[in-house]
Amino acid sequence: MNPDIKTIAVIGAGTMGRGIAYAAAFGGYTTVLEDISPQMLEESTRWITKSFDEGVARGKVDAKIRNRASSLITTASSVQDAIRDAELIIEAVPEEMEMKMELFTIFDKFAKPHAIFASNTSSLSISDMSDLTVCRERCIGMHFFNPVPKMKLIELVKTPFTSQNTVDACIKVGHRMGKEVVLVQESPGFITTRVNALIGNEAFAMLEAGIASAEDIDKALKLGLNHPMGPFELVDLVGLDVRLNILEYLHQTLGEKYRPNRLLKEYVQEGRLGRKSGRGVYDYSEGETASRKT
Ligand SMILES: NC(=O)c1ccc[n+]([C@@H]2O[C@H](COP(=O)([O-])OP(=O)(O)OC[C@H]3O[C@@H](n4cnc5c(N)ncnc54)[C@H](O)[C@@H]3O)[C@@H](O)[C@H]2O)c1
Numbered sequence: 001m002n003p004d005i006k007t008i009a010v011i012g013a014g015t016m017g018r019g020i021a022y023a024a025a026f027g028g029y030t031t032v033l034e035d036i037s038p039q040m041l042e043e044s045t046r047w048i049t050k051s052f053d054e055g056v057a058r059g060k061v062d063a064k065i066r067n068r069a070s071s072l073i074t075t076a077s078s079v080q081d082a083i084r085d086a087e088l089i090i091e092a093v094p095e096e097m098e099m100k101m102e103l104f105t106i107f108d109k110f111a112k113p114h115a116i117f118a119s120n121t122s123s124l125s126i127s128d129m130s131d132l133t134v135c136r137e138r139c140i141g142m143h144f145f146n147p148v149p150k151m152k153l154i155e156l157v158k159t160p161f162t163s164q165n166t167v168d169a170c171i172k173v174g175h176r177m178g179k180e181v182v183l184v185q186e187s188p189g190f191i192t193t194r195v196n197a198l199i200g201n202e203a204f205a206m207l208e209a210g211i212a213s214a215e216d217i218d219k220a221l222k223l224g225l226n227h228p229m230g231p232f233e234l235v236d237l238v239g240l241d242v243r244l245n246i247l248e249y250l251h252q253t254l255g256e257k258y259r260p261n262r263l264l265k266e267y268v269q270e271g272r273l274g275r276k277s278g279r280g281v282y283d284y285s286e287g288e289t290a291s292r293k294t
Contacts, residue, residue, distance in 0.1 A: 004087070005029065005087040005088045005116075005169060005172070005173055006029065006030060006087060007029060007030040007031070007032065007085045007086045007087055007088075008024040008029045008030070008031050008032075008086060008087075008088045008089075008090065008173070009031075009032045009033075009034065009076075009082045009083045009086035009088070009089045009090070010024065010031065010032070010033045010034070010082075010089075010090050010091075010092060011034050011035075011079055011082060011083075011089065011090070011091045011092065011093060011103060012034075012035055012091060012092035012093035012094075013033050013034070013035035013037075013040045013041050013043075013044035013075075013092075014035070014040060014044075014092065014093075014094075015146055016092040016120050016144060016146060016148065017033065017035065017044065017090075017092035017093075017120075018033070018043075018044035018047050018048055019144065019146065019147055019148025019149060020090055020092055020120065020144055020148055021033040021044070021048060021073060022048050022051055022052070022069075022148060022149050023144070023148050023149070023177040023178070023179070024090075024173075024177065025048070025069035025070070025072045025073045026061070026065065026069050026149075026177060026178060027173065027176035027177040027178065028068065028069075028072070028176060029072065029088075029173075029176070030072050030074075030085075031072050031073045031074070032073075032074055032075070032076050032081075032082045032083075032085075032086065033045075033073065033074075033075050033076070033082070034075065034076040034077070034078065034079055034081070034082035036093075038077070041075050041077075045073070045075060048070075048073060049070065051149050052066040052069060052070060053066070055149065079103065079106050079107075079110075080106070080110045083106075083107060083110055083111045083112075083115070084110070084111075084112075085112070086111065086112065086115055087112065087114070087115050087116065088115065088116045088118065088169070088170075088173060089107050089111060089115060089116070089117050089118065090118045090119070090120060090142055091103050091104075091117075091118070091119050091120065092120040095121060095122060095123070095124065095242075095245070097124055097125075097128060097129065100119055100121065100124065100129045101128070101129055101131070101132060104117055104119075104129050104130055104132065104133050104139070105132050105133065107133070108132070108133040108134060108135065114138070115138065116138045116139075116140065116166050116169060116170065117130065117133065117135070117138060117139045117140075118139075118140050118141065118142040118170065119139075119140075119141055119142070120141075120142060120143060120144055121141060121143070122143065122189075122193050122246065123188060123189045123190070123193050123246050123249055123250070124249075125159075125186065125188070126139055126140065126141045126157055126159045126162075126186055127159040127160065127161065127186060130159070130161070136159070136161035136162075137161055137162060137163035137165075137166060138162075138163070138166050139159065139161070139162060139166075140156060140157060140158065140159070140162050140166050140167065140170055141155070141156065141157025141158075141159075141186070141190070142154055142155075142156060142157075142170060142174075143155035143156075143157060143190060143192070143193075144179075145192075152178075152179055152180050153179060153180055153181075153182065153192075154170075154174045154177075154179045154180070154181050154182075155181075155182055155184055155190050155191060155192060156170055156171065156174070156181055156182065156183045156184070157184055157185075157186050157190055158183060158184070158185055158186060159186045160186070167183065171183075188249060188250055188253040188254055189246065189249075189250050189254070193246060194250065194254075196234075197243065197246050197247050197250055197258065198257070198258070199221075199231055200231045200234070200235050200243055200264075201247060201258070201260065201261050201264070202231075203217050203221075203230075203231035203232060203235075204261035204263050204264045205261050205263075207232075207263060207281075208261060208262065208263040214230075214232045214281050214282065217230065217231065217232065218230020218231065218232050218233055232280075232281040232282065233282075235274065235280065235281065236274040236275050236280035236281055236282055236284075237274065237275060238274065239273050239274045239276060239280075240264060240267050240268050240272060240273050240274050240280050240281075241268050241273050243264065244260055244264055244265060244268050247259075247260040247261075247264070248260060267280065267281070
């Protein structure tokens, strides 16, 4: 039986971890955020304060909730300290299986009895991650979306070992965070990463074949299919290297349909990684607002 969740520990305070800590405090949970880098931890607390203030300014967050949430967040300088009082631990460290497995082993040793261990992985196997822990029924995927304060969805990933109690506890947490929750049986890429990888790969195949320009492919999906962003705008934001890694993993696990497109691979080899490198499908060398040259 899982205990009532009062305290949530978030491990990794990067793009996602800080957003998850925001959502946890927003939901009224005592929240402890930890990162291996003290600088990231400092940056993330500034980001969380700014995000709450912006929410209040835009009329999306009540000032009382912002004040309460701010008082609920603390930081910790080690994983052991961060997880000591937590009933739910969510890891958001980089997408590397070994790193995540090592953390799950630490959780297993030092967390409270009955605490739930969740991973925010975009595609990796939660079963593999929890292989070395003794409490596989309390391990689950909680896949949040970027930027967390604005994105409404959490994909809950249930392994063959995850208990219904664990699923129910995480659904409750998701709702208190103000999110909608979908449940998916563990499978590479879950729902969203798998579909999105295929759409993105197909867009590259069309660009490579000269069927349409990148601008027109983006425009078609936005205006014709009501996607908020075009596939190339999105991959430039996510990172072409990140997308290629995901496709390689899906290709290995799910088969031929997911073979990464040649043009995508070429761009990555040339260092065209997206906004973060100044050039992806589009060129950002003249500033943040994309110059639309491809
Ligand atoms: N960025 C996205 O859009 C996105 C969306 C959904 C899920 N994810 C997943 O979320 C996870 C994190 O991604 P991100 O984009 O936030 O990464 P990130 O690189 O922005 O942040 C990772 C953080 O983890 C810290 N870290 C590294 N090793 C650590 C350790 N052992 N203990 C504590 N902290 C450690 C790093 O210092 C860094 O601040 C990945 O699994 C990724 O696949 C990312």
